Amino acid sequence: MAALSKSVPHSCYEIGHTWHPRCAVAALHVSRSALAESLRIYGTLYLIAAILRKRKLDYYLYKLLPEILQSTSFLTANGTLYIVCFCILRKILGKFYIWSPGFGAALPASYMAILIERKSRRGLLTIYMANQATETLFRMAVARGTITPLRHGEVRLNLSKNLLLLSFRCKDGLKGFTYSALKFIVGKEEIPTHSFSPETLMDKVxxxxxxxxxxxxxxxNCISYCIKGFIRMFSIGYLIQCCLRIPSTFRHLFTKPSRLLSLFYNKENFQLGAFLGSFVSIYKGTSCFLRWVRNLDDELHALIxxxxxxISMMFYKSTTISMYLASKxxxxxxxxxxxxxxxPYFPHADSIIYAISTSICFQAAxxxxxxxxxxxxxxxxxxxRGRFALMNRKALDVFGTEASKYFKDFTPKLDPRYTVVPPELPLELS
Structure with missing residues (x-):
């Protein structure tokens, strides 16, 4: 409680937008950079998704651009409204408390921003940010010595997959993106409603x-079923990691041509492939084995x-994957x-959870x-565009969270004409 009552008298310029003393101009700078990055993110994401889903021409002509612009507006608004609320909250309170520059400013900004996004996407965004917030709170608790992390915690948390897969085996257990993703990974053969398809020469063999x-x-047969499942998902995992490394590799292609080899021969490529391949092959192999032993097909098999x-998570210990599955x-x-x-059903629960989760992450940021x-x-x-790192975190060290731990060498050059507290490095006025 003592930490919550502490405060610093600095202005929003001295703490937040140290690159420009005017709040409106600073907000415009953030808005402009957020707009450019949001367009790049969602333009690429939606285009690739449309290609993979084999969308028809009408989608590209009438729906693709509006969806990109709506999601871009959401993310741009989230960044812009944060700096706006940051300044407004400082003017209302007259000072900064430990919660106000992060959580306090991000909460209303995130809630208003998520309302701009399409309802169909709010759930996914909420799950994503809830994962981020949960992991952030966990890291905070570990740093404070409140809890002790478990060894191979990602693997243990992976137990949540079991219940998901048990639901997946039920006729209406899962719906939407999660159902489609598990269907893609595990295979449609594990769905009770799977129908027979025509045989090819390879199928006959x-x-x-x-x-x-x-x-x-x-x-x-059961053996080739497991082997083909491993090869398929290993290849997909390997290619995913290769694709993720392409941008960074090609940036250094001419200066360091040897990096091209690392694109294909990289430990992480094989780790993700081994994780996906072994997960599918173990799951399919165990399911087949239990059918042979029990002489029936039971939903309990999915749990076992x-x-x-x-165990496959040992190959690729990803907190992100484990947290996502637990959230789902x-x-x-x-x-x-x-x-x-x-x-009970809570209206707008997804928007509220998103706002709170984002605020927790901004508090940590x-x-x-x-x-x-x-x-x-x-x-x-x-x-x-790097402006989040320009905050005057040395002034926030008074709250005892080691805010400037990674910014010891940075001290903003502030214009003394707009400061409340004399700056450490005064700006030389011309």
């Missing part, structure tokens, strides 16, 4: 061998197979509870960057 009558993989397949599990249980009439996920911090820097 693979068909010879042991296959239980309850198995739905009509074109393969998923539990064993969770909570979401699935919640909506199932609503359908059953056991849990301002007061303790060391506890924020590095990838999200880099995203904030890209969104603001």
């Amino acid at each position: 693979c068909k010879h061998g042991p296959r239980h009558r309850c198995c739905k993989h009509y074109g393969d 197979a998923g539990c064993l397949a969770g 599990l909570v979401e699935t249980i919640y909506f199932k509870g609503i359908e059953a009439g056991k849990v 301002v007061m303790e960057v060391q506890n924020l996920r590095p990838s999200y911090w880099k995203f904030l820097l890209r969104l603001t």
